[in-house]
Amino acid sequence: MMRYFAVTFIFYIIIVNCHRSGRTRKNVTIIGLFHPEELQEQTAFRIAVERVNLIILNDTTILPHVEEVSANDSFNISKRVCNILAEKGTNAVGIFGPRAETAIGIVKSISDYYEIPHIETRWETTTRKNKMAINLYPESKLLAQALMDTIRDMDWKSFTVVYEKDEGIVRLQELLKSHDGLAKGAGQTPFTIVQLGEDPDHRPLWKKIKTSGETHIVLDCSADKIVSILRQAKAVGMMGDYNSYVVTSLDAHTIDFEEFKFGQTNITALRMLDPSSAILQKAVQDWIFDEMNHNRTASVTSNNLKIQSALMYDAVHLFAEAWIKLGSLYTTPVPIDCYSKEGVQKSIIKISNGFRLLNFMKLMQSEGMSGKMAFDNSGLRNYFSIEILQLIDKGFKKLGSWDPKNGISYTRTTSEMAGEQLQNIKNKTFIITSRIGRPYLDFKKGEGLKGNDRFEGYSLDLIEEIAQELGFTYIFSLVPDGQYGSLDKKTGQWNGLIRELQERRADLAICDLTITYDRRSAVDFTMPFMTLGISILFSKPVKQPPEMFSFFKPLSFDVWVYMVTAYLGVSLLLYFLSRCSPFEWENPHPCNPDPKELELTFTLQNCLWFSIGSLMAQGSDLLPKAVSTRLVAGMWWFFTLIMISSYTANLAAFLTMERMDAPITGVDDLVNQNKIKYGLLRGGSTANFFRDSNVSIYQRMWSTMESSQPSVFVKSNDEGVERVQKGKRQYAYFMESTSLEYQMERKCDLEMVGGLLDSKGYGIAMPFDSPYRTAISGAVLKMQESGKLQQLKTKWWKLMHGGGQCDKRNEATPSNELGLANVGGVFLLLIYGCSIAFLVSLLEFLWNVRKVAVQERITPAEAFLLELKFVLLCHGTTKPLRKPREPSIRGSFMKLDIINKK
Numbered sequence: 042m043m044r045y046f047a048v049t050f051i052f053y054i055i056i057v058n059c060h061r062s063g064r065t066r067k068n069v070t071i072i073g074l075f076h077p078e079e080l081q082e083q084t085a086f087r088i089a090v091e092r093v094n095l096i097i098l099n100d101t102t103i104l105p106h107v108e109e110v111s112a113n114d115s116f117n118i119s120k121r122v123c124n125i126l127a128e129k130g131t132n133a134v135g136i137f138g139p140r141a142e143t144a145i146g147i148v149k150s151i152s153d154y155y156e157i158p159h160i161e162t163r164w165e166t167t168t169r170k171n172k173m174a175i176n177l178y179p180e181s182k183l184l185a186q187a188l189m190d191t192i193r194d195m196d197w198k199s200f201t202v203v204y205e206k207d208e209g210i211v212r213l214q215e216l217l218k219s220h221d222g223l224a225k226g227a228g229q230t231p232f233t234i235v236q237l238g239e240d241p242d243h244r245p246l247w248k249k250i251k252t253s254g255e256t257h258i259v260l261d262c263s264a265d266k267i268v269s270i271l272r273q274a275k276a277v278g279m280m281g282d283y284n285s286y287v288v289t290s291l292d293a294h295t296i297d298f299e300e301f302k303f304g305q306t307n308i309t310a311l312r313m314l315d316p317s318s319a320i321l322q323k324a325v326q327d328w329i330f331d332e333m334n335h336n337r338t339a340s341v342t343s344n345n346l347k348i349q350s351a352l353m354y355d356a357v358h359l360f361a362e363a364w365i366k367l368g369s370l371y372t373t374p375v376p377i378d379c380y381s382k383e384g385v386q387k388s389i390i391k392i393s394n395g396f397r398l399l400n401f402m403k404l405m406q407s408e409g410m411s412g413k414m415a416f417d418n419s420g421l422r423n424y425f426s427i428e429i430l431q432l433i434d435k436g437f438k439k440l441g442s443w444d445p446k447n448g449i450s451y452t453r454t455t456s457e458m459a460g461e462q463l464q465n466i467k468n469k470t471f472i473i474t475s476r477i478g479r480p481y482l483d484f485k486k487g488e489g490l491k492g493n494d495r496f497e498g499y500s501l502d503l504i505e506e507i508a509q510e511l512g513f514t515y516i517f518s519l520v521p522d523g524q525y526g527s528l529d530k531k532t533g534q535w536n537g538l539i540r541e542l543q544e545r546r547a548d549l550a551i552c553d554l555t556i557t558y559d560r561r562s563a564v565d566f567t568m569p570f571m572t573l574g575i576s577i578l579f580s581k582p583v584k585q586p587p588e589m590f591s592f593f594k595p596l597s598f599d600v601w602v603y604m605v606t607a608y609l610g611v612s613l614l615l616y617f618l619s620r621c622s623p624f625e626w627e628n629p630h631p632c633n634p635d636p637k638e639l640e641l642t643f644t645l646q647n648c649l650w651f652s653i654g655s656l657m658a659q660g661s662d663l664l665p666k667a668v669s670t671r672l673v674a675g676m677w678w679f680f681t682l683i684m685i686s687s688y689t690a691n692l693a694a695f696l697t698m699e700r701m702d703a704p705i706t707g708v709d710d711l712v713n714q715n716k717i718k719y720g721l722l723r724g725g726s727t728a729n730f731f732r733d734s735n736v737s738i739y740q741r742m743w744s745t746m747e748s749s750q751p752s753v754f755v756k757s758n759d760e761g762v763e764r765v766q767k768g769k770r771q772y773a774y775f776m777e778s779t780s781l782e783y784q785m786e787r788k789c790d791l792e793m794v795g796g797l798l799d800s801k802g803y804g805i806a807m808p809f810d811s812p813y814r815t816a817i818s819g820a821v822l823k824m825q826e827s828g829k830l831q832q833l834k835t836k837w838w839k840l841m842h843g844g845g846q847c848d849k850r851n852e853a854t855p856s857n858e859l860g861l862a863n864v865g866g867v868f869l870l871l872i873y874g875c876s877i878a879f880l881v882s883l884l885e886f887l888w889n890v891r892k893v894a895v896q897e898r899i900t901p902a903e904a905f906l907l908e909l910k911f912v913l914l915c916h917g918t919t920k921p922l923r924k925p926r927e928p929s930i931r932g933s934f935m936k937l938d939i940i941n942k943k
């Protein structure tokens with residue numbers, strides 16, 4: 042800046058001195074071609090010439106020749122330019138303008154032919170190259186790049202270009218080309234192009250755009266039409282929170298957007314002029330000063346200066362700076378006669394240095410009102426800086442800037458942007474769409490409830506927490522069709538909650554809405570607030586009461602049979618081996634060293650007694666003596682050791698276990714049978730998972746489900762649960778684990794079978810590119826970190842509406858206690874055994890009665906009473922020996938026997 046003022050000051054001194062010294066100044070003319078309406082540009086041209094004459098030029102005075110030309114009459118333009126060139130003493134050395142595409146061709150031809158530098162300030166749409174032209178307007182490809190970068194930065198996947206004039210679409214072709222490639226790469230519809238018609242009523246057009254669902258608009262029209270066009274967009278509801286506009290006109294900042302400032306529509310504009318630039322402010326001051334000198338009121342300010350005026354001002358300065366360096370090489374131009382051959386030849390000699398002057402301009406890197414500039418070989422401006430502006434309640438605010446070297450650089454920090462978003466969200470009333478489904482949302486019990494008070498549930502609590510955090514209000518409304526949202530592939534239309542958001546009837550959708558790839562292409566989601574997966578809901582097996590004789594279960598029937606066989610076999614073997622072995626024959630009277638006969642201890646009865654004693658781990662008072670019998674006894678003991686240990690180990694499990702027959706343990710079991718039907722919720726993400734899966738097992742399951750009659754699909758999770766409960770283990774329901782847990786907390790006859798088939802999350806959905814996404818996502822994240830989400834889940838899953846019932850039931854019956862049902866059979870066996878023993882003892886008693894009756898020669902009844910009396914006396918451990926009246930051999934044997942025993 043200092044340099045600029047210093048240079049200006051030095052030039053000013055030189056010029057003043059020249060004037061004082063009376064040196065003659067060469068007069069040259071520059072022609073300015075303007076449309077009659079381009080008044081500000083004309084003034085800028087004149088003022089710039091005055092300034093350069095006064096400050097920059099020392100031996101030349103530039104005379105501005107302003108010609109007002111019509112855009113469509115190129116013949117008239119050529120005539121007027123030629124007349125000026127032919128005028129004696131005019132000395133035309135440069136042509137500025139015109140701006141109209143239709144008028145430029147003839148001027149370019151003349152300037153090329155006579156090598157007169159042609160300085161342009163217009164958006165060049167053609168690739169036509171002229172050797173004598175230099176254009177201060179940003180090169181169209183680079184300008185398109187700036188637009189493209191801005192749009193890309195806003196993350197627009199698609200947009201509609203609304204343009205006014207045909208040249209608009211030519212100007213934007215670079216933008217469209219590059220976005221096309223990008224969007225197609227991502228599999229999206231790139232853009233739609235719509236032209237504003239001649240009819241000033243553009244509302245039907247905006248309505249069409251609205252119906253298409255597009256919310257991103259690139260508006261290409263002249264600055265003075267922007268407000269009226271946006272007003273019509275507003276009239277059809279295209280200026281809501283979710284609409285975003287990029288205005289391509291570089292003069293948008295000069296327009297009063299007052300009526301749109303307080304709307305929530307995102308309006309982005311690009312501006313080349315930086316009102317805070319010292320050069321621009323100085324130029325505007327000079328401008329105002331100059332106008333005042335001419336007794337004119339200047340309405341120009343650094344904020345309402347049009348780009349064309351600034352470029353014209355810069356163009357004159359650029360020319361003047363080049364003239365200082367090379368102007369002396371110019372021989373004094375003489376009139377050019379465009380229409381005579383002679384004139385043509387003369388002119389070629391006369392303005393031969395025009396080409397050098399223009400090339401010099403191309404090489405110059407100067408700074409003007411429109412910022413720094415540099416040009417390529419074709420004279421196109423390849424360096425400029427653009428400011429990206431956003432309309433806020435206080436007017437346009439600079440978001441960042443763009444230049445060809447660095448691309449976009451933002452001037453706002455992320456926290457500033459977040460702060461602004463938060464500010465916007467406050468005072469907003471969100472329409473929240475949802476559907477009834479416990480525990481997420483349900484009608485509250487009670488009468489006369491209104492508004493949000495009608496509902497209760499997890500979703501309501503969740504949004505209440507977020508609303509408190511961010512300071513907004515909300516209204517809950519139910520989705521008319523009660524659907525979550527699925528895409529009809531034939532019509533390409535969504536239904537349910539997703540459609541409500543797409544059609545902007547709601548701002549947020551909250552319920553158990555799963556984040557899926559398809560839905561993500563239609564709406565935006567916040568961070569997931571719950572994670573889950575698909576699982577199988579099935580009814581628990583009905584518990585079988587423990588069996589009375591379950592103590593037989595540890596060993597299979599076969600083993601019991603083998604055991605009995607082994608027992609009998611070993612007892613017999615022992616008996617035979619004892620008989621064979623001399624060591625098992627014993628002296629019946631040990632006091633008699635010379636016995637007449639030997640007695641076998643291991644009689645068949647004793648063998649059976651010995652074996653059973655060992656088997657029951659009780660032992661017996663009989664012990665084998667021979668090696669062979671001991672070997673058999675050893676092996677039998679080993680056998681019983683193993684068998685009894687195995688039996689004992691298994692016994693506990695069999696006594697405590699309640700029989701559970703599990704016909705399915707996961708999807709593999711389901712797919713391989715056709716007895717148990719399985720189904721899912723129609724139109725939900727679970728159905729889509731099976732329908733779109735590439736896994737063969739899921740594909741098979743989907744086709745089975747589709748072909749099942751009656752249908753296995755249900756309309757709501759509650760219906761699915763009811764079907765499982767009533768299905769007597771003949772219907773399994775695929776359900777999301779979160780909802781499944783909720784049901785299992787309340788319905789203890791239900792269980793989850795197998796693991797999770799996938800992993801996903803529920804998110805809060807909102808229209809595409811919603812400006813509130815970051816803020817709401819942040820609030821969800823905060824709740825997750827603070828444990829609030831978990832608290833809410835515990836509240837609605839375990840505490841409210843009968844949750845946690847099944848936990849209590851499990852606690853109430855400790856599983857490790859054995860009841861009578863478990864061990865009743867053992868008691869029964871004991872009773873049976875004792876009863877049999879009693880019967881046997883009765884038989885023995887009767888047998889003895891019979892014997893006593895014979896011996897005592899009394900009647901059996903008398904003998905019975907006698908013996909019974911003795912038994913019932915219950916005291917005395919000795920019993921008199923009954924003597925037979927007629928001693929018999931048998932009787933004496935008995936007597937002897939008793940004596941011996943004594």
Ligand code: GLU
Pocket residue numbers: 525526553554555722724725726727728775776777
């Ligand atoms: N949460 C699912 C959805 O958003 C609905 C339930 C389901 O499909 O199991 O579509």
